[in-house]
Amino acid sequence: MNELLKEALTSIVVIPIAVVLLRYIFGRSIMFKISLPIVILMIFIAFISSNAASSEELASSADELSEQAKQLKELISFFKSQSLSKEIE
Secondary structure (H helix, E strand, O other): OOHHHHHHHHHHHHHHHHHHHHHHHHOOOHHHHHHHHHHHHHHHHHHHHHHHHHHHHHHHHHHHHHHHHHHHHHHHHHHHHHHHHHHHO
């Protein structure tokens, strides 16, 4: 399953669980109203930071593949020039 989708589904499932747990712990007190937005914010920060790490990994992989493509292109051009020089002779 796509990592982004997995993280999104996890966040969607965790938020109702957090609401139930906070309601159980704090009841209808003011602490519930204060802690709920904080917990939801923490869940979304974890989701965003996970996506940022995935984006960094993708960018690193893209750079590496680009470098390998350049090396392969140079190698192919070397063999093309070798085959052209043999055809000329």
